[in-house]
Amino acid sequence: MSGLSARRLRVLLAAFVLFSGAVSYRVVSFAVLQGPILAQRAEAFRYREDIVPAHRGDILDVRGRVLATDIPADRVSAIVRQVEDPHRTAQLLAPLIGRSAEEIEAALTQPNREWVVLQRQLDPEVSAQIRALGLPGIVLDPEPKRAYPMGDFASQVLGFVNWEYRGAYGLEAEYDDVVGGVPGQLVGERDLAGNVIALGQSSWNPPKDGATLVLTIDSAVQYLAESVLDRTIQEQRAVGGTIIVLDVQTGAILAMANRPSFDPNRFTAVRDPALFVNPSVSATYEPGSTFKVITMALGLDAGVVTPETVVDGGAYRELPDGTRIYNALFQEFGPETMTEVLIHSSNVGAMEVVHRLGPERFYDGLQRFGFGQPTGVDLPGEVEGIVNRPGTTGWSLATFYTNAFGQGIAVTPLQLVTAVAAIANGGVLMRPYIVREIRDGQHIQVTQPTPVRRVISEKTARTLSEMLAEVTESYSTRFRIPGYRIAAKTGTAEIPGPHGYERGEGATIASVIGYGPVESPRFCVLVKIDRPKGSPWGERAAGPAFAEVFRQLLLLYGIPPSQPVNGTTGEGRQP
């Protein structure tokens, strides 16, 4: 063998040894040193776990109209390393996803980030536009989006779904476990494209879709209530208000309109989170003279007064400590029957009733009617209200007497409606409810009306209804519902502040509560207008709205008039 060949052979041998050494090193490195980590990574790549979101159940009104549903949407993200031109990408995406170009560029150039979500819940049209751009590194993933087809319709009742796709307020929160469903899980061996290999090992735990809720809310009545409320607030230059319509026989809530409200489709645009709360159950107010209905019910039921009982309706009542509590506007009515006490809305007359009842019977009665405790309605955030009983720090003799006409006591609008509905149906307090059915696949759970307790006798309820019907007739110059006998009572409540009751324009809560038709009551309606500036009085500020709601309600449900009507019966306005 020549020297040249031997040298070549040695070089070749050295190269072979080096190559073998390198290969051996890599083999040892992969198989031994990094073996467990790489195996873990490979496992993770091959057996990826996907969470399959469950479809959230729809929310329907009693007529089957869709109030909340799921719609397809996309989430746009960026694989940072694959984005070729962050500046251009940001410029193109900015007008489409509603974020500034600078913000997007900053997100795309973040060091040590592999993945960044740029925007969520994009509309299909926007997704299509982004897809058409074909930007490298920009990825679209489907994700569900909650939508409310009627915008701000009953928004505080429905609530909304947050970014985590969980119910945040209203029924969405209260029934989150029911409508939310349970996400599924897919673990499977995948190919390079991420598709599950049919013959590979996989486990599939399917998602359980959420149940559909059917509400007692009648969209026609809700629309009527919201329209009337909007118009009244505008006319009275008020800051807000509430209208509740309740089925007195069952406790089903047919409408619950609140203003101001919000559009749950754009909840992120709301600056004041207090708007998300449902004031019908979460806010309290002093009910004022509407509370005399309850006082009178207790007085009649205890037998301390009858409709014909006459009291001296002076301008004020003087307490033992010399405190004088006056009628509104210091009016003096002279001797008045109990029916006249309601017609005049006499504070002195109402104080006489509680005086005859005594604190124990009065407060026991209030407790029976459900004041100072939640009604048990299936809505979140319900508060108890404030009823100061004797022996508590907030109670005094003055409190006792002012409670008779709805001052020094705080109730929620729903508490008051539920209590008055008990008088309407013959004396039985019903638990109010808003979800009529839960449809979970083949299983349908129907809510049954729940009587809580009897609060007054049937005879007392009938007597009081007749008295209240007379009261409504006395309002005929302000508002009327021709052809029908409606039992109602107005209220003008002052608003307590840190330095006593507020004074001046817009310092009252005007309201009317009533039910009808008296012969066979179907509905109880509360109209409450907050801080009206047109007129401070319940009769003027809330009365016409009350009459309008009742008139349309009776037409909608086809309830014929019970009294002969001369000429034209009802003069409707736009709903």
Added chain:
Amino acid sequence: MVAEGVRSVPGSRLQPVGRQVMRRRSRAWLTLTLVLVGALAGLCLLYLEQTSRVVELGYKLTALQKQRDSVALEAAALRYELARRQSLAQIYELATREYGMVPLRRVEALEVERSAAIPTPTPTTPLHAPWWQRASDALLGVGRAQAGDEP
């Protein structure tokens, strides 16, 4: 004797008869082996074919699932659009602006006298035809209507 022919005697050559038998046996073994190998290959091919089919079907299934999801999303979007168009505010706008409808302004209740109760018809007993007529009808395919039959 064949038995003698196959028996090998130490130090002696095989007889021609014995060779033929050996050849036949070898051929049989070869044939058997070939058949076995062929069957095995066939089984392998079948297995490969089946596996490929299953994998192919798996991918088709995945594609169909994606299609189904996409159709479900489209249906959801349509349901939403339908619900949006059924919104009472939209209907009100449409009715008043496009169709010139106006809100109800006047309602009149009319008193209607209920008419006298309509007498309940007395049920009639079905007529029974004589047996010979029924037999004749059955043979000739004749059907007869009678009062009192349900409409």
